[in-house]
Every structure is written in structure tokens, then in C-alpha cells.
Amino acid sequence: MHRLAQLAQQPSRRIIGLMSGTSLDGLDVALCRLHGHGTATRLELEHFATVPYEEEFRRRVRQVFAREQVSLEYLTLLNPWIGQQHARMVLGCLYEWQVAPAEVDLLASHGQTVYHAPAHQHQHPEFPGLNATLQLGDADHLAVGTGIITVGDFRQKHIAAGGEGAPLATYGDFLLLSSPTEERLLLNLGGIANFTYLPPTNSENTQTASAAFSTDTGPGNTLLDAVVRAHFPQLSFDEDGRLAAASTAHPNLLAELLNHPFFAAALPKTTGPELFGLAYLHAAQARTGTQALPVEGLLATLVELSATGVARAVQLALGEQPALAVYASGGGAHNPVLLAALQRHLPACNFASTAALGVPPDAKEAILFALLANEAVAGRPFSIGAGRQRVPAIRMGKISLPD
Incomplete structure (x- = not known):
């Protein structure tokens, strides 16, 4: 003591x-x-x-x-x-x-x-x-x-x-990475994706200044990595998203995956691999008849799932066309295919790594x-x-x- x-x-x-x-x-x-x-x-x-x-x-x-x-x-x-x-x-x-x-x-x-x-x-x-x-x-x-x-x-x-x-992450992000003037989103692309929203700390609008919060958004890398391990036991993940980049998302499977009530639930919310595991994916494939979908198409669909989950949560919190600085960290920050999908869904946002703020993303x-x-x-x-x-x-x- x-x-x-x-x-x-x-x-x-x-x-x-x-x-x-x-x-x-x-x-x-x-x-x-x-x-x-x-x-x-x-x-x-x-x-x-x-x-x-x-x-x-x-x-x-x-x-x-x-x-x-x-x-x-x-x-x-x-x-x-x-x-x-x-x-x-x-x-x-x-x-x-x-x-x-x-x-x-x-x-x-x-x-x-x-x-x-x-x-x-x-x-x-x-x-x-x-x-x-x-x-x-x-x-x-x-x-x-x-x-x-x-x-x-x-x-x-x-x-x-x-x-x-x-x-x-809210506590540490607020203390370490808040800005007096910049509206920021700290996006962690781990197994489960989550973000912390940080309004400018010198905002004169007290309602805006008290709006900092964190939430999970859905799968980040957890399903992507699980599918890679299931098809390629010698691999741990899809390096640089190369496999996913070789195909495109399957629209019916993606729609079925996004039909889960988690994505429409109010913020903030949390989840984990208990929900977003291979059983969830296989059930959606069975309902859409996509069990024979090639692994590249499956991974492309899951990249789109992760990006859409993030975008929906951001839009739910900040409006349909949010324009703010997004700083990414976690394993998914090294996946250019996932980052490109996020930029496509959130075109008015400026994406960078947390390294730009002096914090290595890993x-x-x-x-x-x-x-x-x-x-x-x-x-x-x-x-x-x-x-x-x-x-x-x-x-x-x-x-x-x-x-």
C-alpha cells in the first residue's frame, strides 16, 4: 500500500x-x-x-x-x-x-x-x-x-x-488523442471492429462537446481470419487482402449477413465472436444457397460486411454523410482492400493511420x-x-x- x-x-x-x-x-x-x-x-x-x-x-x-x-x-x-x-x-x-x-x-x-x-x-x-x-x-x-x-x-x-x-477505448482515446479543433473517429479494426468518436474539445456547443463515446460495429477480422484458416491451414490471415481482391462480394449472401438485428440495434453496443463466428456465416450461406461460393468470393463478401457494419454505425451516430478525420488501428489497418471499402462507404471522411497521431496502430x-x-x-x-x-x-x- x-x-x-x-x-x-x-x-x-x-x-x-x-x-x-x-x-x-x-x-x-x-x-x-x-x-x-x-x-x-x-x-x-x-x-x-x-x-x-x-x-x-x-x-x-x-x-x-x-x-x-x-x-x-x-x-x-x-x-x-x-x-x-x-x-x-x-x-x-x-x-x-x-x-x-x-x-x-x-x-x-x-x-x-x-x-x-x-x-x-x-x-x-x-x-x-x-x-x-x-x-x-x-x-x-x-x-x-x-x-x-x-x-x-x-x-x-x-x-x-x-x-x-x-x-x-473511450477513456484512453479521450485522454490521449482528443484534438481542440479536429473532429475525430478512432477506428479499431481488430477481430471485432469498434470506434471512438471524439468531438473537438474546444467546441462551444456543449451538446457536441459531451458527445464522445465508443461502440462496436460488428465483425472486423474475426470472420475473415476464420475462413482463411479453414481453407488454408498454413495461413493465419489474408495478407494485404489479396484473396478478397481477386473476387467481388456476393449480394444475396451479404444482404443475409447484414439482416442480423445487431446491425440495426441502437448505439452503443458490443459483440464478439460468440455471435459473429463461422456458425453465423454457414447459416447465412445455407439460407442463400451459397455453400459452394469460392473462398475468394466469400472473403470479398466478408470484407464488404465489415466495412458496411462500420459505415452503418458511423452514419447512425453522425448522419448519412459524415465528414471527419478517421484514424485506423488494429490488424485491419494493414488490409488495403478493407480500407478501400471503408473509403467507398464513407467518401467524405479522410482516412489515416493512428501513426499520424504518434501512436503506432499495432x-x-x-x-x-x-x-x-x-x-x-x-x-x-x-x-x-x-x-x-x-x-x-x-x-x-x-x-x-x-x-
């Missing part, structure tokens, strides 16, 4: 942010120096790496990932095992960067999401209206394994305060969790937005001590 009090009083803190997404490609590790807190926060990214997951790691997580029924024993064992593996990866990065664990103040761990269950999605009769989510990778094992105070399990406080546990989510840990230890709760889109004033994360 004394050490935590000291950290809160320091002018800056050295924090490692960790992120492991639904794509299961690896652990993002961002070593950051954070000065101050709240709207006075300044961040320097000292080092960043993505530690690729071995196939055995992916295989074990997929045993429980987005599945309604799993072995409770296996799930219980996987929780500490992931924590131990992440601790080993963190120590490996620190060794490579020639940074001693004692020189790091905090470790911020998102954990590995294995199931996301917002109330609108599960509709379980015994738990009406209850939002839930589960991330594995026990923070105590990370703290003991690295010797670094660890802040983890961020999403539960958001749910306890009335949210859905996702997306959490590091952005890990950086945001470092920001959340900084606020948990040194900040004060603050609210963002208004009405249904209001982000609650909370400190997120549970603190695990190394001894």
Missing part, C-alpha cells in the same frame, strides 16, 4: 500495457512512460513488441474460446497457465530491451477474452439484463511471475457500473491499457459523454501485488 501511495505521487510512472485480442496472433507489449494523469496525461512509448503465440497456445485457448460449453476443469487450469505464459513473455521483452523489472512501476494486463456475453446477445432467461464477460490470465500470476505490481481485469468494473465491459490497444492502469493508481474518476452513450466515472482494474 505504501508503494502504491508513492506511485500515485510520482510525476511520472513507467507502465507496461498488455493486450491479447480475439485474433490470437500474439501478446502486444508496450512499455510506456506516463506523465501526470487525467486530461494532463502525456505518454511516451519507449518500446513495443508483439510476441507471437505458438500454435500450442492458440490451440489451448481455442478449446474454450467463444464456446457455450467447455470443461470447467480445463478453464480453471487455463487461467493461471495464461498468466504464467504472459509473465514469461513480459520478462523476455524486458531482457531484450535491457530493462530490469524493478525499473517498471506497473503492469497493465487486459487478459485473454474467452467469452463476451452482453445481455442483448445471450438473452438467458435466468439472467435477464445481465452483462458479463470473461478474460483469462490471472493477474496474481503475472505479478508474482514478473515481480511487478499488476493491474488487471479492467472490464468488470465497467459492467458493474452499468456498461457492457466493452469497448473501453501498439494502440496495449497503450490504452497502460493509460487505464495509470488512472487506476494516480487518477480521479471522470465521466465522458452523455445520455445512453455516457461512459461512467470509474476506476477500472484490480490490483495484484507481487508479494
Whole structure:
């Protein structure tokens, strides 16, 4: 407790942010120096790496990932095992960067999401209206394994305060990437696509100034990657969208995929691979008689699905012809075919990478969790937005001590 009090009083803190997404490609590790807190926060990214997951790691997580029924024993064992593996990866990065664990103040761990269950999605009769989510990778094992105070399990406080546990990017995006004059959309094209809308902070219109919020929009890369793995086991994704670029979207299949009520639901909303998995795709193919569609046509259709989902959510929030600066991050930011589809759907928007704002697109989510840990230890709760889109004033994360 004394050490935590000291950290809160320091002018800056050295924090490692960790992120492991639904794509299961690896652990993002961002070593950051954070000065101050709240709207006075300044961040320097000292080092960043993505530690690729071995196939055995992916295989074990997929045993429980987005599945309604799993072995409770296996799930219980996987929780500490992931924590131990992440601790080993963190120590490996620190060794490579020639940074001693004692020189790091905090470790911020998102954990590995294995199931996301917002109330609108599960509709379980015994738990009406209850939002839930589960991330594995026990923070105590990370703290003991690295010797670094660890802040983890961020999403539960958001749910306890009335949210859905996702997306959490609003807090970090608001603190780090707001502009006094530019209207911005921070678009994360991960397994599930989501965005944070940031109005200019110096807006004289208080209604506009309080309108910052985040929402999921639907599939990002999750279905694209799943189809590639199913047809080409040696590949993890469609590099540069080359396969999708070789064909065009199938209109009937696309219309059936977009017929899901999620796309018409009010904002903000969250979802996951539990909904947008291969079962969803195969059911739509069966209804449209497109089971024999070549893989290139299937991928082209899924690119259009992801782009349309983003565009519909943006238009629902900001009008039919939104004109603002869009900064992309996540794996999909490297897919020129997906980016071209987005530009076609949102022609008045100017697209760029978050690198233009000084934030490497692959590091952005890990950086945001470092920001959340900084606020948990040194900040004060603050609210963002208004009405249904209001982000609650909370400190997120549970603190695990190394001894």
C-alpha cells in the first residue's frame, strides 16, 4: 500500500500495457512512460513488441474460446497457465530491451477474452439484463511471475457500473488523442471492429462537446481470419487482402449477413465472436444457397460486411454523410482492400493511420491499457459523454501485488 501511495505521487510512472485480442496472433507489449494523469496525461512509448503465440497456445485457448460449453476443469487450469505464459513473455521483452523489472512501476494486463456475453446477445432467461464477460490470465500470476505490481481485469468494473465491459477505448482515446479543433473517429479494426468518436474539445456547443463515446460495429477480422484458416491451414490471415481482391462480394449472401438485428440495434453496443463466428456465416450461406461460393468470393463478401457494419454505425451516430478525420488501428489497418471499402462507404471522411497521431496502430490497444492502469493508481474518476452513450466515472482494474 505504501508503494502504491508513492506511485500515485510520482510525476511520472513507467507502465507496461498488455493486450491479447480475439485474433490470437500474439501478446502486444508496450512499455510506456506516463506523465501526470487525467486530461494532463502525456505518454511516451519507449518500446513495443508483439510476441507471437505458438500454435500450442492458440490451440489451448481455442478449446474454450467463444464456446457455450467447455470443461470447467480445463478453464480453471487455463487461467493461471495464461498468466504464467504472459509473465514469461513480459520478462523476455524486458531482457531484450535491457530493462530490469524493478525499473517498471506497473503492469497493465487486459487478459485473454474467452467469452463476451452482453445481455442483448445471450438473452438467458435466468439472467435477464445481465452483462458479463470473461478474460483469462490471472493477474496474481503475472505479478508474482514478473515481480511487478499488476493491474488487471479492467472490464468488470465497467459492467458493474452499468456498461457492457466493452469497448473501453473511450477513456484512453479521450485522454490521449482528443484534438481542440479536429473532429475525430478512432477506428479499431481488430477481430471485432469498434470506434471512438471524439468531438473537438474546444467546441462551444456543449451538446457536441459531451458527445464522445465508443461502440462496436460488428465483425472486423474475426470472420475473415476464420475462413482463411479453414481453407488454408498454413495461413493465419489474408495478407494485404489479396484473396478478397481477386473476387467481388456476393449480394444475396451479404444482404443475409447484414439482416442480423445487431446491425440495426441502437448505439452503443458490443459483440464478439460468440455471435459473429463461422456458425453465423454457414447459416447465412445455407439460407442463400451459397455453400459452394469460392473462398475468394466469400472473403470479398466478408470484407464488404465489415466495412458496411462500420459505415452503418458511423452514419447512425453522425448522419448519412459524415465528414471527419478517421484514424485506423488494429490488424485491419494493414488490409488495403478493407480500407478501400471503408473509403467507398464513407467518401467524405479522410482516412489515416493512428501513426499520424504518434501512436503506432499495432501498439494502440496495449497503450490504452497502460493509460487505464495509470488512472487506476494516480487518477480521479471522470465521466465522458452523455445520455445512453455516457461512459461512467470509474476506476477500472484490480490490483495484484507481487508479494
